[in-house]
Amino acid sequence: MAKSNNIIEIRNITKTFPDKVVLAGVTLNVRKGEFLTILGPSGCGKTTLLRIIAGFNSATSGEIYIAGNEMTGVAPHLRPVNTVFQRYALFPNYNVYDNIAFGLKLRKVDKKEIGERVKRALKMVGMTDYEHRDVQSLSGGQQQRVAIARAIVNRPEVLLLDEPLAALDLKMRKDMQMELKEMHRDLGITFVYVTHDQEEALTLSDTIVVMNEGEIQQIGSPTDIYNEPRNTFVADFIGESNILNATMVRDRLVRFMDKEFECVDEGFGENTPVDVVIRPEDVYIIRNAEAAMFHGTVRSCTFKGVHYEMFVDTPDGYEIMIQDYNAFDVGEEVGMMIKPADIHVMAKERTENSVAGTLVDTTHVEILGETFECQAVEGIEPGSSIVAHFPFSAVELTDDPDDGVSWGTIRFILYKGDRYHLTVRTDEGENIYVDTHDVWEDLDEVGIKISPAEIRVTRQ
Numbered sequence: 001m002a003k004s005n006n007i008i009e010i011r012n013i014t015k016t017f018p019d020k021v022v023l024a025g026v027t028l029n030v031r032k033g034e035f036l037t038i039l040g041p042s043g044c045g046k047t048t049l050l051r052i053i054a055g056f057n058s059a060t061s062g063e064i065y066i067a068g069n070e071m072t073g074v075a076p077h078l079r080p081v082n083t084v085f086q087r088y089a090l091f092p093n094y095n096v097y098d099n100i101a102f103g104l105k106l107r108k109v110d111k112k113e114i115g116e117r118v119k120r121a122l123k124m125v126g127m128t129d130y131e132h133r134d135v136q137s138l139s140g141g142q143q144q145r146v147a148i149a150r151a152i153v154n155r156p157e158v159l160l161l162d163e164p165l166a167a168l169d170l171k172m173r174k175d176m177q178m179e180l181k182e183m184h185r186d187l188g189i190t191f192v193y194v195t196h197d198q199e200e201a202l203t204l205s206d207t208i209v210v211m212n213e214g215e216i217q218q219i220g221s222p223t224d225i226y227n228e229p230r231n232t233f234v235a236d237f238i239g240e241s242n243i244l245n246a247t248m249v250r251d252r253l254v255r256f257m258d259k260e261f262e263c264v265d266e267g268f269g270e271n272t273p274v275d276v277v278i279r280p281e282d283v284y285i286i287r288n289a290e291a292a293m294f295h296g297t298v299r300s301c302t303f304k305g306v307h308y309e310m311f312v313d314t315p316d317g318y319e320i321m322i323q324d325y326n327a328f329d330v331g332e333e334v335g336m337m338i339k340p341a342d343i344h345v346m347a348k349e350r351t352e353n354s355v356a357g358t359l360v361d362t363t364h365v366e367i368l369g370e371t372f373e374c375q376a377v378e379g380i381e382p383g384s385s386i387v388a389h390f391p392f393s394a395v396e397l398t399d400d401p402d403d404g405v406s407w408g409t410i411r412f413i414l415y416k417g418d419r420y421h422l423t424v425r426t427d428e429g430e431n432i433y434v435d436t437h438d439v440w441e442d443l444d445e446v447g448i449k450i451s452p453a454e455i456r457v458t459r460q
Contacts, residue, residue, distance in 0.1 A: 004068070007032040007158060007190045008053065013062035015048055015214075022048050023059070024214040030158075030192060031207075035184050037193045039201040040211035041237070046194045047162055049211075053192065054083045054160050067157055081158040082151035087167070090135045090143060090150075096122075097131040100150045121149040124183060141172040148183070158190045165200065177203050198238050202226065210234050226279075231349055232421075235277040236414055242283070242321055244417040246276040246345070254345055257318050257417070259294060261338060265345035275346045275416075280309070280323040282342035285334050292335025296320065298328045312336065318417045352391050353432050356460060359386045365457060368406040368448065369428040374455035385460040392421065392435035394454035397446040404447020408432070410440050424448065 008030035015023040023045045030036050038046040051057040053064060055076035064071045067080055076083075082103075090099050100121055104114045122128050125145040130138070135146060144164060151159055161180075165173045181204060184191050195201055201208050202222045210217045210225065210233075218230040229235035232243055246256035248268040254261055256276055268274055289295035296312040299319075308327045312320045312334060320336065328334055357367035359382050365374050367388045380386060401407035411431070412423035422434040424446065432448070440446070 005031050007034075007067060008192070009063075009065040010049075010053070011063040011065075013049065013052060013064065014060045015045070015052065015057070016060045022214050023052075025062070026214075026216060028209060028216065028219070030190060033188055033190055035181075035191045035193065035204060035206045036209065037195060037201040037205040037207070038209045038211060039195055039198065039237075040217075041196055044211040045214040046196075046211050050083075050160055050162050050192065050194045053158075054081055055079050056083075080156055081160055082154050082156040083160040083162065084144075084147050084151050084164045085162050090146060092136050094135065095131070096127065096133050096135055096138075096146055099135055099146055100131075100153050103150065103154050117153050117155075118149075121153040124152060124186065125149045126179065139172075140168050141176060144168065144176060145179075148180075152183075152187060152189075156189065158192060159187075161191065161193045163195055164193075166195075166197075173200075180204060202238070210237065212237075228344065229277060229346065231346060232275055232277075232414055233412070235275075235344075235346070240280050240321060240323070242278040242280060242417060243414060244276050244278070244318070246274050248272040248274045248345060252340070254343060257294065257314060258316055261293070261343055262340040263343040263345055264341050265343075268345060268347065273348050273351055275348055277344040277346065278338055278342060280321040281307070282338065283320060283322045284337040284339075285310070285312070285322050285324050285326075285328060286337070287328070287332070287334060289333050289335040293337045295333060295335045298330050298332045298334055301327050301330055303327070316418075319415075320417070350433065352389055353395070355388045355390075355430060355432065357386055357388055359384050359457065363452075365455065368408075368426045368430060368432070370406040372405055372450055372455060373452035374457055375453060377457045380457065380459055386457045387460050388455050388457055390450055390455045392433050394451045395424075395432060395434040395436075396449040396451070397422075397424070397434060397436065397438070397440065398449065399446070401445050401447045404449050406448045408446060408448055410442055410444045410446060413440065413442055 006029040010028040013023055013026045040046050052059050071079055097118055100118045101114050125148055127145050165176050205222055208222055208225045209219050212233050218234045225238055235241045235243055244256045246254050249255050250270045251266040252263055254263045286292055296314040299311045299313050301308055301310045307323045307325055310322045355367045357365050359380050360366050360371055361382050362377050364371050365388050398404050406426055408424040408426040410422055411425045414421040419435050419437055424432050
């Protein structure tokens with residue numbers, strides 16, 4: 001049997017609490033020597049996964065193997081990994097040398113070897129002359145270097161880093177990113193890095209794992225993740241995007257903004273609802289509106305240091321974000337063009353809401369923990385398990401949760417050029433999806449009404 005090149009194998013890991021699923025069957029392999037970043041918003045499960053690898057948390061179910069050995073039940077200090085935390089967890093009463101040497105002394109390593117290994121670690125992090133300094137006199141960046149030195153001095157096979165740069169200012173964070181890349185190259189060991197910072201992930205990683213709601217959304221290289229997002233969450237979370245509803249007319253031809261565009265995508269069928277992603281730097285803007293594919297009016301133009309970021313309104317009511325090295329005046333009529341290779345087509349994750357429930361009577365269903373009026377139902381007995389189907393646009397949200405038939409919390413907001421597509425988590429823990437022109441904020445509590453004429457019922 002061929003020897004595996006994976007240093008870590010995560011097999012169907014779940015982590016649940018009575019009221020929440022934190023990790024939902026995560027499976028992931030990490031190659032030896034790889035710099036892998038787990039990326040996602042707060043609460044997506046990335047830190048929990050890292051702590052399970054380290055042994056600080058236990059999984060509800062599933063298995064983890066490190067260097068070919070199962071780690072279930074193995075204490076953190078017996079695993080071939082070391083962890084660097086966001087809060088550096090240095091010993092304030094020890095100097096730099098003693099902080100770094102602490103783990104080696106616990107393992108009763110020879111004093112001479114401890115000295116050699118500490119000096120080598122200090123050199124690796126660029127702090128050769130700091131061994132006798134009080135750690136409380138160090139800057140945040142210097143303390144982070146000490147924390148990394150303390151981890152690598154133990155010669156772990158895997159270095160786990162939990163948002164280690166989050167507490168640093170922007171310039172120091174950029175500098176430390178470059179130093180981490182160099183350390184990874186020089187050490188040759190595996191780095192597993194957790195962050196919510198997309199730019200940091202794109203800068204550092206060989207492989208990015210994008211997580212949301214306890215599940216892996218996509219695994220790939222930074223280029224793949226940016227240029228070929230698998231779904232709208234990844235496209236929206238990684239960098240800036242224009243995400244629009246579209247129809248795949250046929251292979252290599254897609255329709256959006258009421259116009260047909262040539263593209264390079266195939267295999268979606270004909271007249272199939274899809275989503276398209278166009279990065280703002282891939283929209284070409286010119287002053288001759290007549291010579292372009294479509295046109296619009298510049299609504300705003302902001303200098304971003306490297307480029308100008310502009311929002312252009314089209315006559316059909318769409319808003320397009322553009323990043324360009326040239327500035328265009330607010331109110332100016334401009335033309336826009338998109339190359340076929342710069343239009344990325346994605347399969348739609350859903351085309352309507354489908355919610356399981358119970359038929360109360362011929363015109364009422366119990367869904368989302370409440371009773372809703374629906375279209376007249378024939379051929380299904382009251383009390384039967386059913387699925388209620390309704391369009392995204394059939395849902396009305398209210399400011400006051402008590403004004404709705406049911407209520408929920410807005411968990412994700414996706415702008416689609418001419419409308420918002422919202423994910424609303426109901427009190428029952430189910431997601432429903434809403435298309436609206438109204439502006440809402442993440443985590444707003446809202447009432448939920450659904451147009452009775454647009455709720456159709458099928459047998460479950």
